[in-house]
Amino acid sequence: MKKYLSVLLIVFSVSGLEAQLYPASAIPDSLKQNADMVVRLDEHVTEIKSPGHITVRERHVYTILNENADRYASYKTFYDKFTKINYVNAILYDANGKELKHFKKKDMQDLALEDGESLVNDARYKTGSFSNHSYPYTVDFEEEDDIETAMRIHGWTLPRSVRISMESSRYSIIAPKDYKIRYMMINGNLPPVITEKNDKLTYSWEIKDLATIPDEPYAVPYTAYEPYMLTGPSEIEAEGYKGSMLTWTDFGKFYGSLQKGRDVLPNDVKAKVHALTDDIPDPEKKVAVLYDYLQKNTHYVGIQLGIGGMQTFDAMYVASKKYGDCKALSNFMISLLKEAGIKANAVIIEAGSRPDDFVKDFIYDPFDHVICCVPLQKDTMWLECTSQFLPAGYLSDFTANRYGLMIDDNGGELVHTPAYLLKDNLQERKVTAVLGDDGVLKVQSQTSYKAACQDQVEDFIKSLSKEDQLKNLKSQFDLPTYDVNAFDYSEDYSKRLPVIRESLNLTVTDYAQISGKRIFINPDILTRSKVKLIEDKERRLDIEFRDEYCHIDSIQITIPAGYETEARPENIQLQSKYGKYETRIAVGPDKIVYYRKFERYSGRFPRTDYAAVVKFYNEIYKSDHSKIVLVKKS
Numbered sequence: 001m002k003k004y005l006s007v008l009l010i011v012f013s014v015s016g017l018e019a020q021l022y023p024a025s026a027i028p029d030s031l032k033q034n035a036d037m038v039v040r041l042d043e044h045v046t047e048i049k050s051p052g053h054i055t056v057r058e059r060h061v062y063t064i065l066n067e068n069a070d071r072y073a074s075y076k077t078f079y080d081k082f083t084k085i086n087y088v089n090a091i092l093y094d095a096n097g098k099e100l101k102h103f104k105k106k107d108m109q110d111l112a113l114e115d116g117e118s119l120v121n122d123a124r125y126k127t128g129s130f131s132n133h134s135y136p137y138t139v140d141f142e143e144e145d146d147i148e149t150a151m152r153i154h155g156w157t158l159p160r161s162v163r164i165s166m167e168s169s170r171y172s173i174i175a176p177k178d179y180k181i182r183y184m185m186i187n188g189n190l191p192p193v194i195t196e197k198n199d200k201l202t203y204s205w206e207i208k209d210l211a212t213i214p215d216e217p218y219a220v221p222y223t224a225y226e227p228y229m230l231t232g233p234s235e236i237e238a239e240g241y242k243g244s245m246l247t248w249t250d251f252g253k254f255y256g257s258l259q260k261g262r263d264v265l266p267n268d269v270k271a272k273v274h275a276l277t278d279d280i281p282d283p284e285k286k287v288a289v290l291y292d293y294l295q296k297n298t299h300y301v302g303i304q305l306g307i308g309g310m311q312t313f314d315a316m317y318v319a320s321k322k323y324g325d326c327k328a329l330s331n332f333m334i335s336l337l338k339e340a341g342i343k344a345n346a347v348i349i350e351a352g353s354r355p356d357d358f359v360k361d362f363i364y365d366p367f368d369h370v371i372c373c374v375p376l377q378k379d380t381m382w383l384e385c386t387s388q389f390l391p392a393g394y395l396s397d398f399t400a401n402r403y404g405l406m407i408d409d410n411g412g413e414l415v416h417t418p419a420y421l422l423k424d425n426l427q428e429r430k431v432t433a434v435l436g437d438d439g440v441l442k443v444q445s446q447t448s449y450k451a452a453c454q455d456q457v458e459d460f461i462k463s464l465s466k467e468d469q470l471k472n473l474k475s476q477f478d479l480p481t482y483d484v485n486a487f488d489y490s491e492d493y494s495k496r497l498p499v500i501r502e503s504l505n506l507t508v509t510d511y512a513q514i515s516g517k518r519i520f521i522n523p524d525i526l527t528r529s530k531v532k533l534i535e536d537k538e539r540r541l542d543i544e545f546r547d548e549y550c551h552i553d554s555i556q557i558t559i560p561a562g563y564e565t566e567a568r569p570e571n572i573q574l575q576s577k578y579g580k581y582e583t584r585i586a587v588g589p590d591k592i593v594y595y596r597k598f599e600r601y602s603g604r605f606p607r608t609d610y611a612a613v614v615k616f617y618n619e620i621y622k623s624d625h626s627k628i629v630l631v632k633k634s
Contacts, residue, residue, distance in 0.1 A: 031165040038063045041168050044156065047173075060159075077145075151365065205229070219544070241254070258310055262313075288393075298322050300324070347371050371399055429552070429553045435519075447504075481508075522626070533617050566630065
């Protein structure tokens, strides 16, 4: 009886421990400060069983402190023909660590992945969530997957941000003893703990107790200071294709092997190529003509099928269907150029306006997009084959100024796409305005946006209806109540750097402040700075300005008759390593002429520069919001 009672006590004792996992009271105060959520445990284990088979186990335990982090109580996991989800376990705990609810893989919704772009996609996902509004509470998500390819091995990024702190993050790789493990820790030198069991080696790392990342203006990305791990396989295999990732050349050979034989064009398209280009002696013009043919006869549709999304649909498919994804359209363009006798290459690249820092000295796969590179005798042309309107040779900030892997006959070679610099990225605005003695301002504006300055405008006019464009314009400017009477956009893609021209007609109510016989008016009508910074003597992160550009405003304001200048801002010239700013003001009997030029330089700067950055930008803000005082003549 005593033995039986002892067993019961042990069972109850263990159950009591299990019923109080991750109590919120155990979180150090330092991790709660400025946090909406604390990551109690983030664990990722990759087991390499062969070049074509890996098992991944992960666990994520989050204590949610307030409603701002409720979205982390949902869990989503993806799968396709290469990935099998073995299990998912999810548990909800109260503040004391007592289990309230749970769900498993079978309880989750199973949905097709619709990314808004892909016409065909063999990926699906499962999703489940908890709902709890008694804070704090904790969610515990655990999953295991079998993946029938080892082309990509999940790296290690610490799970914290501006409002998220972290108790523990663990990362492990398990592999046969004779398998070459490849890893590189960036911004740190934490050595792995290596253990051996059953002819396998386990490499493990752990980092503990990290507070939230400070929310600081113009902060460098986490890749500039936060420890993270890049990992990559040494051998790769998928659906019978085998290769190596020991060098960039090897990786390029593997990628190239997936595309072999997929550049054959139908006879009618071959004939069209020759009809379009045989009489053109200039190779650059041939490229532009064939790029125009591609844009007019195909369109982008995502087709997320194939070997890890890496193998293209062939040129015959694109010629027949008139559509393709980035791989297929780039391959089709390369096939057109080949028929015209021009050599071109696919470049796999990371797309997006804010790519991560690229590490040249480690072979890995951060790439998610394909573009076309055409090396010519005097120049290299870069083609974004998913665009139906960009000029030949212009990439936009979607893929400009970054490394990619060019696939050639010898394998792969790192290349760098062109950067659009200060001299390229120009916004030039000319404004004529008439001020009534009732304070109403009639404005006519003509603006030219060039290169990277036109990228956002191009997205604005291509993605929004006229009605939505008008709604956007009605809230775009830092003005009192105003009406948009008319607007228009025109595109000039005749040269390599694209230009968009904007015409606006506005009526601004109460633009000037009238006080007795005085009128107060801001001569900077449409391009005022919105950047007003607060001094921070405890600045922790370095500073980055990614984009460089030049904005020029030339403004002429006709003022009511019978007024003269009582006070006006001084002309200003500011010069720093962050940029250059100048203004000039001339006031005549019936008009104000105002000139503003701002050059923003790109670069990374030490955090000790922040006081100088604050001074520079706040002086610009003050100048942009300065006013002229007009007084009625007696």
